[in-house]
Amino acid sequence: MSSREAKLAECRRNQTRWMEERRRANDIQECLGELMTHQCQICYELMTPPHHTPTLLFPCGHTFCDKCVERSKGKEGKKGKCPYCRSAIxxxxxxxxxxxxxxxxxDQKGKLEREEVNHLDDLFPKAESKEAGGQGAGGRGEGGHYLASYKSTSMRHKILLNELDDSHKRLQNIITRKVGVKSxxxxxxxERDEAEKKRKDLEEELALIDKHLxxxxxxxxxVEEEEKGMTQQIQLIRKTIDNVQGELEKTKMLALGSGVNEDDLDCK
Structure with a gap:
């Protein structure tokens, strides 16, 4: 093989390799685009278990991740409403x-990135992909991609409008509660001012009672001191009377013994 033929063969191999790499990059991008259409339209997380399992709502048939469904139930009540169409769940x-x-x-995206397969058709024939997803990765086309993107954005827009409406209603409820709390x-x-006034009146009354007390x-x-003094005085007088009484009896006997008539001893 001549040098020119070898160079041409090398160029063909490089071109083939470049085309395969470009095709693989396009396939990976196509997988990413397909996965993006299956994000939850509330939290924008890819709906994969166990944290964001796709959950189908009945009877409306809309799907969101289980976390957002539970959060919707928490806001609306026990069963809640669909974030998109507002139907009761x-x-x-x-x-x-x-x-x-x-x-x-x-899984397909991972295998393409790891070069375990060459392109999408090795994993999913176009017919199978269409049957599984309604519009498969191999048959979407640029127009289909824009249409899916528009529908996804439109759904997100309506969900946000519903959430804004719900927020306004909750705000009105909060304002009503605020008025009630303020009243x-x-x-x-x-009542506290009245109780404080009563407390002050009672304190003044108590202070007056304490003063009188x-x-x-x-x-x-x-009075007790006077009573004590009077009691002591009475005891002293009685003692004195006892002494005087004894002296009186003694002098009476002496007087009678000296010949004094008893009638003369009467001091009345």
């Missing part, structure tokens, strides 16, 4: 067909 279940499709595309606070402040205590102490 009667029940929900894992969307197994969508779950399997997303997992297959995610109750005003009532309690008034102190005065009466002082009086009681003085």
């Amino acid at each position: 009667t029940s929900s279940a894992v969307n197994h067909s969508l779950k399997d499709l997303i997992e297959r595309f995610a 109750m606070k005003e009532i309690l402040v008034k 102190e005065e009466q205590q002082n009086k009681q102490e003085r």
